[in-house]
Amino acid sequence: MVGVLLPGPRHPRPDRRLLPAGRCAVRPYRSAAAAMTVPLLRVDGLGGAFRRRDGGLTPVLHDVSFALQPGCITAVVGETGSGKSLTALTILGLQPSAFVRRSGRILFAGQDLLALPPSAMRAVRGRRISMVFQDARAALNPVFSVGAQLADVHRLQHGGSARAAWDAAVEALRRVRIPEAERRARQYPHEFSGGMAQRAMIAMAALVCTPALLILDEPTTGLDVTIQSDIMELIVELCRDRGLTACLITHDLGVVAESCEEVVVMNAGRVVETGTTEAIFTRPQQPYTRRLLAASRLDAAAA
Numbered sequence: 001m002v003g004v005l006l007p008g009p010r011h012p013r014p015d016r017r018l019l020p021a022g023r024c025a026v027r028p029y030r031s032a033a034a035a036m037t038v039p040l041l042r043v044d045g046l047g048g049a050f051r052r053r054d055g056g057l058t059p060v061l062h063d064v065s066f067a068l069q070p071g072c073i074t075a076v077v078g079e080t081g082s083g084k085s086l087t088a089l090t091i092l093g094l095q096p097s098a099f100v101r102r103s104g105r106i107l108f109a110g111q112d113l114l115a116l117p118p119s120a121m122r123a124v125r126g127r128r129i130s131m132v133f134q135d136a137r138a139a140l141n142p143v144f145s146v147g148a149q150l151a152d153v154h155r156l157q158h159g160g161s162a163r164a165a166w167d168a169a170v171e172a173l174r175r176v177r178i179p180e181a182e183r184r185a186r187q188y189p190h191e192f193s194g195g196m197a198q199r200a201m202i203a204m205a206a207l208v209c210t211p212a213l214l215i216l217d218e219p220t221t222g223l224d225v226t227i228q229s230d231i232m233e234l235i236v237e238l239c240r241d242r243g244l245t246a247c248l249i250t251h252d253l254g255v256v257a258e259s260c261e262e263v264v265v266m267n268a269g270r271v272v273e274t275g276t277t278e279a280i281f282t283r284p285q286q287p288y289t290r291r292l293l294a295a296s297r298l299d300a301a302a303a
């Protein structure tokens with residue numbers, strides 16, 4: 001339990017009586033950087049559609065705008081199909097080829113990512129912005145050992161010798177509390193449990209890569225409840241230690257209440273509401289947000 005991670009005055013801890021059953025033992029953190037007001041990333045009026053087989057366009061994102069404050073963990077919540085993952089993938093320039101962007105900018109440290117040539121975007125990806133996906137075992141390459149994959153990424157990002165990269169990979173696995181890291185590094189993804197694979201992905205995205213922004217798309221979905229809690233605790237701890245800004249896509253409002261300072265609520269490709277976690281949970285302004293919170297409480301009551 002990271003008991004010292006108390007929220008700052010800008011992000012008062014939400015009233016737990018109003019929250020869905022929290023399953024994560026982590027308290028939100030607030031780094032000194034969070035006091036700054038210039039966002040690290042701003043999605044500004046992003047709109048787009050998917051091209052159908054008949055050539056027509058199906059609109060999916062409508063004027064999506066929100067900001068990620070430096071040093072904060074911002075949750076993006078909303079029911080399935082609301083555009084959370086697509087927005088995250090577009091930030092990284094990894095949107096599906098059938099997606100046609102029709103408007104908007106994504107300003108990262110003042111630079112419009114959507115205007116960057118592919119080579120410049122490749123340099124941003126991993127080095128400045130990295131992502132953890134839901135299914136870590138699927139994201140890892142099954143034919144290389146976990147350590148080799150981390151070491152490869154290390155060399156790509158930082159250069160240096162193969163030995164130094166391997167040592168850094170093992171150290172990163174150790175840092176995310178994988179026991180017997182040296183031995184585990186030589187194992188293949190299928191030899192890792194789901195939780196351990198997710199730890200390895202977090203090691204790759206947050207430690208081997210040294211990003212300013214970490215995007216996590218449902219990083220705990222599919223894991224046991226106790227493992228989910230450990231993984232979220234690890235994510236918050238790494239973000240605090242490294243001063244990372246994080247964007248957490250999740251369906252789990254308990255995790256949001258426990259781990260995030262800011263919330264973006266999306267529905268049907270639109271941003272419905274944004275605010276501090278405290279404001280969203282205690283004074284939701286929009287009917288959709290209220291329904292989402294109520295549904296989560298019903299889930300918690302039924303559990």
Ligand SMILES: Nc1ncnc2c1ncn2[C@@H]1O[C@H](COP(=O)(O)OP(=O)(O)OP(=O)(O)O)[C@@H](O)[C@H]1O
Nearest residue numbers: 050060078079080081082083084085086087096098
């Ligand atoms: N490759 C694709 N081709 C066509 N439509 C797509 C594609 N990928 C996503 N979509 C559509 O775009 C919309 C947004 O999808 P997205 O995956 O961003 O939702 P989400 O909020 O992340 O949902 P979930 O919580 O289930 O992951 C949905 O209507 C989805 O059906």
